[in-house]
Amino acid sequence: MIRSAGFLAWTVLLFVQVSSASAIEKAELNRTELQLASVNAAVAYADADELLYDKNADRPVPIASITKLMTALVVMKSGEPLTEWLEFRERHIPAPANAYTRIRVRSELRRADVLRIALMSSENFAAYTLARHHPGGYNAFVEAMNVQARELGMTNTTFVDPTGLSAENRSTAADLVRLVRAASEYPQIREYSTTRYFTGRFRQPRYRLAFGNTNALVHRDSWGVGVSKTGYLSEAGRCLVMLAEIDGRPVVTVLLDSLGTRSPMGDAGRIKRWLTTGAGGSVAAAAKAYERKKNAAYASSDSTSVSVN
Incomplete structure (x- = not known):
């Protein structure tokens, strides 16, 4: 697989030769040992194609705000200047779900910071605003998301909005591994998605808002998180995707549909322990x-879909 220079440079920076004493090198990992609370999951090394672990990894499911990682990728590929001030316009279509925001309509923020708060703090109005300012407008942005998904080989993925508020944004754990790898090629996405705290300085009117990262693991240096995105909808459960250094290698983790805010964090810890010791833990x-x-x-939904078709 061809990798960009940026991705390769980052991978080389993270990669450390693992000694022959490493748990990973000593014995083949036993997939049955790993127990996860997430209903759907995938784990892979960032520099290899095969999945180390999969759990319903090819099942299309709602992905909530994990969507915003594709939103970020489309923004970066558009080449639009990150320094441009963007106006937060009133929605031209109703939000698919509750879209509370502290951002004032008609205020402005630079595109780079709009993207930052969309990623780190999962700000829905920010993701919507990025789409509104895309060349060709909102609908062209959503189409670009789907085009990009096809180009990445995400064959079981569909986007209908840039925020993830719609349960019709669907993907699979395996497809999202591809998305995380592609997103990691951009230093800005790596930086913005792992920013711990940020103060947005808006203008017209001038005011400030503080934002925090929705992934607690970015605050822990021991995790070496390089890309991060969380998500939640009642239909999607708790979701987490990230790229983190584990035992000297960059690892992509995709966790979809977990119960409770702490379940994805617990799963991430079990995956880390499994990769370093072979022990999978319990849920x-x-x-x-x-x-x-x-x-x-899911089974009932699949059978209904088959009977209708």
Whole structure:
């Protein structure tokens, strides 16, 4: 697979030769050992094509604000200046779900910072505003998201809005591994998505707003997080995708549809332990019950779709 110079440089920077004593090198990882609370998941080295672990990795499901990682990729590929001031315009279409925001309509912020708060703080009005200012407008932006998905080989992915507020934004864990790899090629996406805290300085009128990262793991130096995005909708559950250094290698983790705000963090910890020691850990009974319920719902939805078609 061809990688860009930026991605390769970052991978080389992270990659450290693992000694023969490493748990990864000593024995083949046992996939059955890894227990995750997330209903759908995928784990892969960033510099290799195959999945190290998959759990319903080819099942298309709602992805909530993980969508914003594709929004960021389209913004970067557009080549529009990051220094340009963008106006936060009143929505021309209703938001698909609750879209509370502290940002004032008609105020302005530079595109770079609009992108930053969309990624790090999952600001929905920011993601919407990026699409409104795309060449060709909002609809052209959404189309560009789908074109980019096809170019990346994300064959089970569909986008209908740039925020992730619509449950019709659907993808698979395997497809999202491809998205994380592509997004990691851009230093700006790596920086903006892992910014811990940020103060946005708006103008017309002039005011400030403080933002924090929605992924607690970016605050821990031991994780070496290089790309991060969280997401939540009732239809999607708790979601997390990230690129992090584990045992000296960049690892892509995709966790979709978890129960509770802490479940993706717990899963990330279990994956890290599995990759470094081979031990997969265990999950709570409530998470297992949630998984059974969601798998039954997915199966019912699939069978209904088949009968209709």
